[in-house]
Amino acid sequence: xxxxxxxxxxxxxxxxxxxxxxxxxxxxxxxxxxxxxxxxxxxxxxxxxxxxxxxxxxxxxxxxxxxxxxxxxxxxxxxxxxxxxxxxxxxxxxxxxxxxxxxxxxxxxxxxxxxxxxxxxxxxxxxxxxxxxxxxxxxxxxxxxxxxxxxxxxxxxxxxxxxxxxxxxxxxxxxxxxxxxxxxxxxxxxxxxxxxxxxx
Amino acid sequence: xxxxxxxxxxxxxxxxxxxxxxxxxxxxxxxxxxxxxxxxxxxxxxxxxxxxxxxxxxxxxxxxxxxxxxxxxxxxxxxxxxxxxxxxxxxxxxxxxxxxxxxxxxxxxxxxxxxxxxxxxxxxxxxxxxxxxxxxxxxxxxxxxxxxxxxxxxxxxxxxxxxxxxxxxxxxxxxxxxxxxxxxxxxxxxxxxxxxxxxx
Numbered sequence: 001x002x003x004x005x006x007x008x009x010x011x012x013x014x015x016x017x018x019x020x021x022x023x024x025x026x027x028x029x030x031x032x033x034x035x036x037x038x039x040x041x042x043x044x045x046x047x048x049x050x051x052x053x054x055x056x057x058x059x060x061x062x063x064x065x066x067x068x069x070x071x072x073x074x075x076x077x078x079x080x081x082x083x084x085x086x087x088x089x090x091x092x093x094x095x096x097x098x099x100x101x102x103x104x105x106x107x108x109x110x111x112x113x114x115x116x117x118x119x120x121x122x123x124x125x126x127x128x129x130x131x132x133x134x135x136x137x138x139x140x141x142x143x144x145x146x147x148x149x150x151x152x153x154x155x156x157x158x159x160x161x162x163x164x165x166x167x168x169x170x171x172x173x174x175x176x177x178x179x180x181x182x183x184x185x186x187x188x189x190x191x192x193x194x195x196x197x198x199x200x
Numbered sequence: 201x202x203x204x205x206x207x208x209x210x211x212x213x214x215x216x217x218x219x220x221x222x223x224x225x226x227x228x229x230x231x232x233x234x235x236x237x238x239x240x241x242x243x244x245x246x247x248x249x250x251x252x253x254x255x256x257x258x259x260x261x262x263x264x265x266x267x268x269x270x271x272x273x274x275x276x277x278x279x280x281x282x283x284x285x286x287x288x289x290x291x292x293x294x295x296x297x298x299x300x301x302x303x304x305x306x307x308x309x310x311x312x313x314x315x316x317x318x319x320x321x322x323x324x325x326x327x328x329x330x331x332x333x334x335x336x337x338x339x340x341x342x343x344x345x346x347x348x349x350x351x352x353x354x355x356x357x358x359x360x361x362x363x364x365x366x367x368x369x370x371x372x373x374x375x376x377x378x379x380x381x382x383x384x385x386x387x388x389x390x391x392x393x394x395x396x397x398x399x400x
Binding site for chain 2: 004005007008009011012033034035070071072073077085086087089090091093094096097100102140141164165167171173181183185186187188189190191192193194195196197198199
C-alpha cells in the first residue's frame, strides 16, 4: 500500500515532464524532484514490471501508461457528491479532477433553496431522487461531504445502490462491509499531523 | 511517522468515548472500533509512555491528555488561509477545526470583489496586506488554497514571514527548506488511490 500511495505522485511528475516535452527520464532525476531515493524509485517501478534501460532510463510515455493502468486511470469515473455545502461544491468546481478522468455528474442535497441550481454545470438534485438517479445513470464513486451524524446512514444507502467506491470527507470512520472501497480524507487528522510536526 | 498518523484517530475515538460518558477503555475495545489489532494499539500507546493496567485498562481522560500533548493539541493555533475561493472558504466555515483549537483568523485573496467580506466572521483581506497582518498578529499555520502556479511563490512569502507550518492544498509538492513543516492534502492523489482500490 505504501508503494500505491507513492504512485499518484510519480504520475503527477511524469505528466509534468510530458507537458514540458521531456520524453525520457532516470530514477536519479525523478529522485531529485520527488525526495525519494533513486533506489526506492527503481524498486517501486520494478515491482510493477517497469524496468529502466542502462544508459537510456525510462520512457516517460511508457511509465505514464503503466502507472495509469495500475491506478485504474485508463478509464473514466462518474462521481456523485452527497452534500452540496461549501466543500461539496468546491470539489464539483475544481477542474483538475475532470482532467484526470474523474467526472462529477451530480450533487445531492436536502436544502430546497439550492436544489435545481448547478455548480459549473453539475446539477444539484433532491436527495430523495438519489435512488432514481443512480438506477438510471452509471455511478462509480460517491463523495460524502455531509455532517458526521448522517454519514453512516447515507453510506448504507449508497452501498445498497451498488456503488462500490466512497470518498469520505465526513470526520467519521465508516463501518464498511463487503466489496465497498473507502478512501478517507480526514482534514482534522491532517491538521493534527501538522501540529505534531510543529512541536518536534 | 506511521504511529503519528494513527494518533489523530485514537484521539477522535477517545473524545467520542468521553462525550458518551465512558471513563475507561481497553486495547481490545479500541481495537474493535479502530480496525487495528489490540497488540498494535498497546504497542503504539506504550511507545508514548501510556501503559494500561491489568484488569482496568486505560483511563480515557489520561489517554486524551497524553495524546493531546504528543500531537501538540494542548495549545491553540492561529491559521490564515491564502486563497478565498470555494475550498478556502469551506475550510474557514467548518466548525470542527475550531473545536480542536485550530482557529482561522483571516483569509487572503487578490479578488477585489470579495476583499472586505467575511466567512462566518473570518475576514477576507487583500493579499497585499499579508506582510502587515502577519507582523501584527500571531500566525502559526498558513493554509494554501490557491492555484498550482502561485503556490511556490506564496510559500516563499509565507516562509519569509516566519510562519513555520504550511497546510498545502495546491496540487504541487513544495520545495521546502529549513524549519518549515508542510502537510500536503493532495485530493487528486486521494482519488487516484480510490480508483486503484476499485480495480484490485
